[in-house]
Amino acid sequence: MRLALGISYDGRPYQGWQSQPSGQTVQDQLERALALFAARPVATVCAGRTDAGVHGLMQVVHFDTDVQREEFSWVRGTNRYLPPDIAVEWARTVPDAFHSRASAVGRRYAYLLRESPVRPSVDAGRVGWVFRPLDGRAVRQGAALLLGQHDFTSFRAAECQARSPVKTLRRVEVSQRGAYWRIDFEADAFLHHMIRNIMGCLVAVGQGLHPPGWIGEVIAARSRDAAAPTFAPDGLYFLGPVYPPEWNLPSRTPAYDWIP
Template sequence: MRIALGISYLGTAYQGWQSQPSGRTVQDRLERALAEFSTQPVSTLCAGRTDAGVHGLMQVVHFDTPLRREPFSWVRGTNRFLPADIAVQWAQAVPDTFHARASALARRYAYVVLESPVRPSLEAGRVGWVFRPLDDAAMRAAAVHLHGEHDFSSFRASECQALSPVKDLRRIEITRRGAYWRFDFEASAFLHHMIRNIMGCLLQVGQGLQAPDWLREVREARSRDAAAPTFAADGLYFLGPRYEPHWGLPERSAAYDWLP
């Protein structure tokens, strides 16, 4: 049978999601825990790979297994073998036609940034940081130039393996709570480092170092050299994919209520 899992993790200690020879990735730790619980090798496929230091509120994976267990058993049994910074949030049997990556209609991310003269301490690794004041109106005006379907080559890492740089960026929402800014992104899919490179540009505009229309020039240049440096991964959270309702999968986890 095919099982889908919702996974949350703090990415600080890991070399990203995807399995590496070092074994220090979220996928490696998850698959080892699943193997311990099920007493057989388990191979997972995820909805969206995340970089080193990026956190996950609800990564979705699927795997095939001959074992039949109740959903709560997959949750509690697997979590028994996982470290404290990774946890299975839910489990659900799905049809064989479900695919965690191919069935996703969109992916969602949030970036949390602290605006403060002093660097973060308690929230170190969990937020990005700028020490200059940010201009809300300027960043919103700049974000408009990225909405819709575009060639995002200017925001693409050189090692990106995507077949096409054209993506449909459906939403950029900017909100603030006290000293903390939150940037929400939703797109059909994202290129490698795409959000971190967009964030670098938005923050240049927000700090008054570039005009809002500069972001249109960057996009149209279709060159990574035209954009700002890649922003830190610390405050980036993968909120999870969106699926058609008929799959019956959760769209959020408890961690959504914790994130600013």
């Protein structure tokens, strides 16, 4: 049978999602825990790989197994063997046609940014940081230029393996709560480092280093050299994939509720 799991994790101690020889990735930790619970090797496929330091509120994976367990047992049993900063949030039996990556019609991220003259402490590693004030109106004007279908080559990492740089950004929403900014992104798919590179540009606009219209110039340039430096991974959260309703999978987890 095929199972889908929703996974949350703190990305700080790990070298990203994808398995590495070091064993210090989220996938390595998850597959080790699943193998201990199932008493046999388990290979997972994820909805979207995350970089070192990037957090996940609802990563989705699928795998095939002949081990018969109740869905709640896969949650509790696997969590028994996981470190405290990774958790299985839910488990669902799904049809064989389901694929955690290919069945997704979109993906969602949020970036949390602290605007403060003092660096983060209790939230260190969980938020990005700027010490200069941001102009929210300018940030929103610049972000609006990103909406729609574009060639996002200017925001693409050199090691990106995507077949095409053309993506459709469906939503960019900027909100503020005290010293904290939250920027939500939803697209059909994202390029490697795309959001972190966009964040570098939006921060530059918010700090008055460039006018909002500069974002359009960066897009048109189709060159990584035209954009700002890649922003820190600390405040980036993978909120999860978007699936059509017929798969009947959760769209959020309790982990969503703690971020502002």
